[in-house]
Amino acid sequence: MSYPLDGYVRVRGAREHNLKDVDVDVPRNAIVAFTGVSGSGKSSLAFGTIYAEAQRRYFESVAPYARRLLQQVGAPHVDEITGLPPAVALQQRRGAPSSRSTVGTITTLSNLVRILYSRAGSYPPGAEHLAAEAFSPNTTAGACPECHGLGVTHDVAEDLLVPDPALSIRDGAIAAWPGAWQGHNLRRIVKNLGIDVDRPWRELAAKDRQWLLFTDEQPSVLIRPQDKDGGGGRDYHGTFRSARSHVHHVLASSASAAMRAKMLAFVRSTPCPVCDGTGLRVEALAVTFAGVSIAALGALPFTELVELLRSSATGDEDDVAVRISADLVARIDLLLDLGLGYLSLGRTSTTLSPGEAQRLRIATQLRSGLFGVVYVLDEPSAGLHPADAEPLLGVLDQLKAAGNSLFVVEHDLDVVRRADWVVDIGPAAGGGGGQVLWSGPVAGLEGVRESPTSDHLFGRAARFEHELRTPSAWLHLGGVTRHNLRDLSVDLPLGVLTAVTGVSGSGKSTLVSQVLAEVVRAELGQAPEPPADEDEDEDSGQPVEIGRVVGAEAFDRVVVVDQRPIGRTPRSNLATYTGLFDAVRKLFAATPEARQRGYGVGRFSFNVAGGRCETCDGEGFVSVELLFLPGTYGPCPTCHGARYNAETLEVTYRDLSVADVLALSVDEAAALLDGAAAGITRSLEALRDVGLGYLRLGQPATELSGGEAQRIKLATELQRARRGHALYLLDEPTAGLHPADIDLLLRQLHGLVDAGSTVVLVEHDLPTIATADWLVDLGPGGGDAGGRVVATGTPYDVAAAGVGATAPYLARRLG
Ligand code: ADP
Ligand code: ADP
Ligand code: ZN
Ligand code: ZN
Numbered sequence: 151m152s153y154p155l156d157g158y159v160r161v162r163g164a165r166e167h168n169l170k171d172v173d174v175d176v177p178r179n180a181i182v183a184f185t186g187v188s189g190s191g192k193s194s195l196a197f198g199t200i201y202a203e204a205q206r207r208y209f210e211s212v213a214p215y216a217r218r219l220l221q222q223v224g225a226p227h228v229d230e231i232t233g234l235p236p237a238v239a240l241q242q243r244r245g246a247p248s249s250r251s252t253v254g255t256i257t258t259l260s261n262l263v264r265i266l267y268s269r270a271g272s273y274p275p276g277a278e279h280l281a282a283e284a285f286s287p288n289t290t291a292g293a294c295p296e297c298h299g300l301g302v303t304h305d306v307a308e309d310l311l312v313p314d315p316a317l318s319i320r321d322g323a324i325a326a327w328p329g330a331w332q333g334h335n336l337r338r339i340v341k342n343l344g345i346d347v348d349r350p351w352r353e354l355a356a357k358d359r360q361w362l363l364f365t366d367e368q369p370s371v372l373i374r375p376q377d378k379d380g381g382g383g384r385d386y387h388g389t390f391r392s393a394r395s396h397v398h399h400v401l402a403s404s405a406s407a408a409m410r411a412k413m414l415a416f417v418r419s420t421p422c423p424v425c426d427g428t429g430l431r432v433e434a435l436a437v438t439f440a441g442v443s444i445a446a447l448g449a450l451p452f453t454e455l456v457e458l459l460r461s462s463a464t465g466d467e468d469d470v471a472v473r474i475s476a477d478l479v480a481r482i483d484l485l486l487d488l489g490l491g492y493l494s495l496g497r498t499s500t501t502l503s504p505g506e507a508q509r510l511r512i513a514t515q516l517r518s519g520l521f522g523v524v525y526v527l528d529e530p531s532a533g534l535h536p537a538d539a540e541p542l543l544g545v546l547d548q549l550k551a552a553g554n555s556l557f558v559v560e561h562d563l564d565v566v567r568r569a570d571w572v573v574d575i576g577p578a579a580g581g582g583g584g585q586v587l588w589s590g591p592v593a594g595l596e597g598v599r600e601s602p603t604s605d606h607l608f609g610r611a612a613r614f615e616h617e618l619r620t621p622s623a624w625l626h627l628g629g630v631t632r633h634n635l636r637d638l639s640v641d642l643p644l645g646v647l648t649a650v651t652g653v654s655g656s657g658k659s660t661l662v663s664q665v666l667a668e669v670v671r672a673e674l675g676q677a678p679e680p681p682a683d684e685d686e687d688e689d690s691g692q693p694v695e696i697g698r699v700v701g702a703e704a705f706d707r708v709v710v711v712d713q714r715p716i717g718r719t720p721r722s723n724l725a726t727y728t729g730l731f732d733a734v735r736k737l738f739a740a741t742p743e744a745r746q747r748g749y750g751v752g753r754f755s756f757n758v759a760g761g762r763c764e765t766c767d768g769e770g771f772v773s774v775e776l777l778f779l780p781g782t783y784g785p786c787p788t789c790h791g792a793r794y795n796a797e798t799l800e801v802t803y804r805d806l807s808v809a810d811v812l813a814l815s816v817d818e819a820a821a822l823l824d825g826a827a828a829g830i831t832r833s834l835e836a837l838r839d840v841g842l843g844y845l846r847l848g849q850p851a852t853e854l855s856g857g858e859a860q861r862i863k864l865a866t867e868l869q870r871a872r873r874g875h876a877l878y879l880l881d882e883p884t885a886g887l888h889p890a891d892i893d894l895l896l897r898q899l900h901g902l903v904d905a906g907s908t909v910v911l912v913e914h915d916l917p918t919i920a921t922a923d924w925l926v927d928l929g930p931g932g933g934d935a936g937g938r939v940v941a942t943g944t945p946y947d948v949a950a951a952g953v954g955a956t957a958p959y960l961a962r963r964l965g
Pocket of ligand 4: 763764765766767768769770771786787788789790791792793794
């Protein structure tokens with residue numbers, strides 16, 4: 151491969167999204183930071199233009215016939231890019247991870263481990279040697295025949311089938327049974343079999359209860375007219391099905407998704423008894439290495455795994471075990487360097503934070519031996535304690551030394567300072583941004599006065615400050631046990647802002663997003679939030695154990711403002727989520743034109759038939775079938791993205807059609823819909839207050855970053871302006887935010903406290919931590935080496951005490 155020798159990627163005429171015909175030269179073989187406030191256009195340049203163009207060229211070269219399809223999907227809006235090497239994107243937000251992928255598969259370490267067991271494992275006497283595939287639950291050779299490699303079996307559970315044992319069968323004790331005629335039929339059969347249908351369920355004989363719920367027998371019973379409650383009719387033969395066989399029958403045969411979903415409510419997943427939850431065949435589980443099975447090895451944290459392998463990694467280099475062990479040790483050492491030693495090979499990817507997943511992929515790339523590649527990264531420091539960021543930067547340096555370019559969208563000023571080059575986009579978001587304010591060595595940015603990045607990087611920006619507050623009361627938790635928290639006691643002040651800090655894996659999210667949320671919700675009798683997505687099996691089977699809770703009665707409610715998407719399909723968007731769109735539809739339905747035509751609010755919905763475009767069912771685009779690019783979309787040929795049919799679009803409000811309104815940014819809407827309705831004004835103001843003025847009202851949930859989703863949730867809360875004492879829990883709200891946006895956010899969060907609420911944040915950003923009234927520093931390390939409170943107090947106390955990973959950084963910040 152050869153590139154022009156000038157050593158630059160030269161971009162000319164970039165116009166993707168808000169980019170204003172941008173020309174920029176970016177050096178190769180360098181670490182380049184792309185900076186700017188949220189929505190300024192960093193991602194549009196780094197991912198939407200540079201990476202997208204590299205992808206497009208790659209697909210053209212491997213499959214010329216794809217050209218036509220790619221044209222449909224759209225090439226980036228750019229006149230020309232020269233000097234562009236192949237690119238690899240290591241993005242944080244990626245499609246839904248499959249529950250079958252694990253730390254081992256992401257890092258490809260599992261392949262090596264399987265070869266190790268296949269070639270160098272100890273087999274039981276007389277057992278045949280197994281191929282490497284036989285050690286994978288994802289292959290037919292390896293999968294446990296009982297659970298097909300999933301490690302879990304689904305079966306009905308008595309407490310779910312009969313939620314209220316005080317009811318009789320007639321009153322519907324067996325909730326899983328069908329209603330209507332089938333329900334009557336079953337009851338008649340049961341009565342006929344001599345079981346009392348009017349006694350409370352819990353008073354029936356145990357063997358009858360077992361039989362009714364679980365039997366596989368399907369006796370056929372003659373039902374006579376006198377058996378029927380109302381009498382009359384003819385004789386017939388009714389067939390009995392137990393609750394379990396009814397559930398299985400519906401799950402296996404019903405065409406109705408709603409029926410199947412209803413039945414799933416009676417089913418619980420349990421570890422497969424045959425393979426003990428490992429998903430592997432017993433033959434594979436019988437093979438050991440260094441005394442442990444491959445399943446046991448996969449459960450060890452890397453810190454322990456590396457010790458076990460180290461003892462096998464010395465000796466004759468021609469020995470398979472020695473060679474593979476040594477290779478594994480070298481690769482795992484890198485993961486330890488990146489602060490990921492608390493993870494294990496078997497940990498499923500759905501339980502990883504985006505930052506953990508990205509670091510695993512970065513580490514994997516380092517071993518891939520690629521050179522001459524552009525890696526495009528999305529805020530690699532997100533989710534990292536300053537102590538963990540150092541080694542990550544070391545790995546980026548190594549990738550560069552191997553001959554690669556690192557283009558990094560980044561907000562952390564310490565990371566930006568270490569870059570070779572900075573491309574600063576701005577000055578503002580959306581239409582107010584999209585220009586390159588500076589492209590060059592970092593020091594040169596100092597003179598660029600219109601740049602918010604420059605203000606923060608060179609200390610000209612005023613920091614958000616406030617007086618330390620005194621707690622109004624305390625919440626005491628004792629005997630907390632979950633993940634690595636063991637019998638933890640912690641005291642949290644109320645009526646103030648608390649930051650929970652600590653290195654990666656120390657237990658911050660477990661404490662805040664899980665334990666605190668669940669405990670306080672339970673105390674208030676508030677139902678747990680449904681998971682955003684039905685395949686999410688977060689921590690099922692890992693209930694919080696908690697000894698003592700004192701003080702939770704002070705709260706009226708608990709609000710978890712997390713980074714989970716506001717929806718999984720493009721049908722939910724900013725406007726629908728905040729409730730703003732309901733008010734907009736009312737506006738349209740109230741216009742004289744709509745009234746004359748008889749259009750109600752439903753007419754202006756893109757989710758129901760009537761007003762929407764029927765070609766795309768109101769989605770605005772249709773999926774383009776590409777053999778090798780799953781889930782690619784093109785604009786709808788009928789409505790060209792408008793989502794509505796032509797008649798609906800004829801109705802206008804202040805000269806805007808409903809599609810025009812969805813296309814407005816929040817800022818534009820605030821100007822054009824000013825005074826239209828109080829609800830609209832409040833929603834728009836709340837969104838602008840958290841720095842989201844640049845988002846379009848119709849921006850689909852699937853296009854929003856985790857940080858944007860989190861701020862939308864916060865704005866939705868703010869617009870309600872409810873009274874009472876709420877507990878707000880946020881997990882790293884500053885991730886993905888420019889220091890200028892962090893300032894906006896801090897004003898809102900501190901405003902909530904001033905209005906009488908309590909705010910608890912998991913946080914890494916030092917400027918943010920420094921504004922907290924109280925800190926709880928967990929650690930000292932990750933995983934088993936963490937889970938304890940190592941320092942707690944005001945930021946000044948913690949910095950002065952000098953104990954814990956956060957203290958030295960904080961001391962520098964406050965000093
Ligand atoms: P940054 O990475 O700096 O936060 P982006 O590049 O994501 O900013 O966004 C720049 C502008 O482009 C914003 O106004 C944003 O709303 C808009 N934008 C982003 N993605 C899309 C998209 N898929 N379609 C249309 N506009 C978009
Ligand atoms: P932090 O938020 O400080 O990075 P976490 O609370 O995410 O730490 O993790 C604390 C410990 O709990 C780590 O050892 C982590 O591996 C473990 N852990 C977190 N989530 C899960 C999970 N879903 N299943 C098993 N272990 C988990
Ligand atoms: Zn199994
Ligand atoms: Zn359409």
